[in-house]
Amino acid sequence: MNRTLLSLVAASVVLAGPAMAQNRIGTIERGHYVCELPGNAAGAVGVPQPEQSFTIESASRYASPQGNGTYLRRENRLTMTSGPRNGDSYEIVGTRFLRKIENGEPGRLRCIRQGN
Known part of the structure; x- marks a missing residue:
């Protein structure tokens, strides 16, 4: 009984490894990210938001008009x-x-x- 329980625990640890690794940490391309809001059909395609760039x-590491800081990338989320x-x-x-994520969406x- 104890061997069976120990085998089940060991198997669950091995199987949990890949699931835990799914939120891999990564980086994004270096360079300048220009931020904008969508425009309208009668005007510009985008409305620049330089304070958000x-x-x-x-x-x-990132730099913004407000100052510098660090970021973390996990899968398709940058924080x-x-x-x-x-x-x-x-x-x-x-x-x-x-x-940009606003209210969770x-x-x-x-x-x-x-640039390149």
Whole structure:
């Protein structure tokens, strides 16, 4: 009985490993992310929001008009973890395209990486 229980516990630990690794930590491409709100059919395609824009400087650091800080990427979510943007989160839509999370859902503000 004890061997069976021990085998079941060992198997569950082995199977839980891949499930726990699904929220892998990563980085996003370095560069300047220009943020904007959608425009309308009669005007500009996007309305620039320069105070929301930021630059990814290294594997875990960002710079913004308000100051510098760090970020954490888990799967398709980018979260500012220190500095003036602490707590801001973005959904990673593509390699160069982010959408700011508002009230737990992707909002209207989009940030697009400029340059190469």
